[in-house]
Amino acid sequence: MVTGASTGFGAAIARHLAERGFRVFGTVRRAEDEVALARDGVTPVRMDVTDTASIMRARGEVERALGTAPLMALVNNAGIPAAGPLELFPLDELRQILEVNLIGAVAVTQAFLALLKASRGRIVNISSVAGRGALPFLGPYAASKFGLEAISDSLRRELLPFGVRVIVIEPGSFKTAIWSKVEAMDRRRYAGTPYEGARAIPAGVAARGGASAAARQGGPGGVASAQRAATAAARDRHPARVARSDSLVDPRPLARLVDLPLSVAGGAPPAVLTIL
Numbered sequence: 001m002v003t004g005a006s007t008g009f010g011a012a013i014a015r016h017l018a019e020r021g022f023r024v025f026g027t028v029r030r031a032e033d034e035v036a037l038a039r040d041g042v043t044p045v046r047m048d049v050t051d052t053a054s055i056m057r058a059r060g061e062v063e064r065a066l067g068t069a070p071l072m073a074l075v076n077n078a079g080i081p082a083a084g085p086l087e088l089f090p091l092d093e094l095r096q097i098l099e100v101n102l103i104g105a106v107a108v109t110q111a112f113l114a115l116l117k118a119s120r121g122r123i124v125n126i127s128s129v130a131g132r133g134a135l136p137f138l139g140p141y142a143a144s145k146f147g148l149e150a151i152s153d154s155l156r157r158e159l160l161p162f163g164v165r166v167i168v169i170e171p172g173s174f175k176t177a178i179w180s181k182v183e184a185m186d187r188r189r190y191a192g193t194p195y196e197g198a199r200a201i202p203a204g205v206a207a208r209g210g211a212s213a214a215a216r217q218g219g220p221g222g223v224a225s226a227q228r229a230a231t232a233a234a235r236d237r238h239p240a241r242v243a244r245s246d247s248l249v250d251p252r253p254l255a256r257l258v259d260l261p262l263s264v265a266g267g268a269p270p271a272v273l274t275i276l
Helices: 008-019 032-039 052-066 091-119 139-162 177-183 205-211 223-233 252-257 259-263
Strands: 025-028 043-046 073-076 122-126 165-171 241-244 272-275
Touching (some): 008 025, 043 052
Parallel strands (some): 165 272
16 A cells, blocks of 8 residues: 555555556545546555544555455655745644654554554655755754654564564655645745745755756666665665665656565565665
């Protein structure tokens, strides 16, 4: 099951796994997003990661559809962007991004964990390089991803006795719709403040966050070698970090990396994949 499958990483991952022959459930919030997923062989499921009742309905729908078949993996991808100076950032918006990007991932994991324990499956949390270093004006977004990294690290150790693996993927420079949403944010709230002339709020912050002009010049080279390195690291019981310096333009190459934690054998998969 892949959350946030309407666009970006989630859509690419869901479609790629469906092409590989997996039965994939992709969660969306809007009816219009269901049609495209279904056309590509993905079973759409309506779910809001901030709504407990919605999550439980989705869990029941997936469980009924599976019947006696196992749920092999949960990909927590759903997320929203945020940017702005922390001095003036509205607290309601801070709570919202933490609710979606962090608490939402925990809520979905809790709801589906019994199914994953039964199958000794995998949890793949889509984090960000912003979960390893916070840039100016990206504090709210980075806080949600730092939190997701911490939750993932604890959860990985807690679930080892149950045979459930937890993997974090940290995308870097990919061109997805999430940073276009940042660029479209209203900057008028900062009028008359010391931040009024700061171009990075939030228009330029998208470049820092992963959609820069420089990144758009990159290509998908190096993904295969990252996979090979991660496979080698999988033989180690301890957390591993696999990093590439290549800038990846299209989110579809990242989707192939999800194959690794879903299929790697011979030991625990690497706890962290960093794809820059």
